[in-house]
């Protein structure tokens with residue numbers, strides 16, 4: 103495989119914060135699969151796949167690979183300050199850290215918008231397809247071995263990496279994610295996709311986000327933060343969800359939402375496949391997670407031969423890994439670098 107690499111003009115950057123260099127905070131792109139195509143699980147070949155990614159620290163043959171969530175992106179320094187930086191679990195002074203925007207998304211790596219423009223139509227992609235693209239990126243970067251860490255969709259994708267690229271992964275941290283999408287999670291995504299299809303062009307995506315946000319919070323979290331009325335006659339939680347819908351509409355593509363949620367729902371590894379995962383895994387459940395309940399995460403970990411389970415205690419639900427990380431960074435750092 104050959105790769106064409108170039109660095110884009112820097113995006114507007116947040117001020118220097120001492121966590122990583124200006125170069126680290128610049129998104130890079132590379133075009134992969136130039137001489138031989140990526141064969142997608144759906145059977146379609148895909149050539150010249152453009153991948154946008156961030157790296158932090160000096161390039162090394164061993165790296166830490168961060169896998170972002172559904173509407174996340176590769177700029178880890180923007181959304182995980184508790185985890186990235188000097189003395190934190192992901193320390194650019196100590197290790198080479200890579201995070202790529204997923205195939206099918208809308209953050210610079212090829213996805214439905216590009217495929218529509220290229221006349222390819224809608225391409226179903228799988229989490230394993232995303233892992234294959236990631237493998238090609240690691241080859242391009244000269245990385246031969248990775249510690250993998252992912253949360254939410256990134257956690258499901260970490261399991262896809264363990265199944266697709268077991269030769270590359272030395273250990274994995276999976277936060278707030280099951281080993282496969284449950285009927286409950288598929289049902290929530292089905293409702294979201296139905297909303298988008300019923301009201302394409304924006305309103306559907308907003309409703310999809312409102313439903314999803316309820317699954318990312320918890321009854322107690324909303325009772326603490328959204329009780330009462332924001333303005334006369336409007337429940338605070340109503341305007342909160344509407345605002346969150348508007349925020350997603352301003353930054354995300356509805357076709358990517360359809361593509362990525364379908365990829366998550368289609369990820370259904372069997373028990374025998376899971377039993378073959380030999381590398382050490384730290385599986386983290388979140389006590390108040392209503393999307394992926396802690397008991398489900400714990401049961402998934404029990405299906406793996408070499409997994410440790412730990413639970414983050416928070417009232418703030420699924421998104422606690424972003425909003426209320428508590429002891430999580432310390433636990434993750436000890437697992438990734440402790441042995």
Ligand SMILES: CC(=O)SCCNC(=O)CCNC(=O)[C@H](O)C(C)(C)COP(=O)(O)OP(=O)(O)OC[C@H]1O[C@@H](n2cnc3c(N)ncnc32)[C@H](O)[C@@H]1OP(=O)(O)O
Nearest residue numbers: 170171173174175181253256332338339341342345421424
């Ligand atoms: C592993 C990964 O890759 S994760 C990737 C990270 N994810 C992303 O970067 C994309 C997804 N982002 C998110 O999901 C969110 O930004 C989170 C979880 C990180 C935090 O959510 P936030 O929206 O910032 O926080 P929160 O839920 O507390 O809402 C705060 C916002 O709602 C507004 N708000 C709060 N209450 C109300 C209300 N009752 N009515 C209207 N607006 C309200 C606040 O003013 C604030 O607005 P702002 O965003 O303009 O500052």
Ligand SMILES: N[C@@H](CCO)C(=O)O
Nearest residue numbers: 171172173174254255
């Ligand atoms: N809130 C995060 C995690 C949800 O899985 C996101 O929007 O990507």
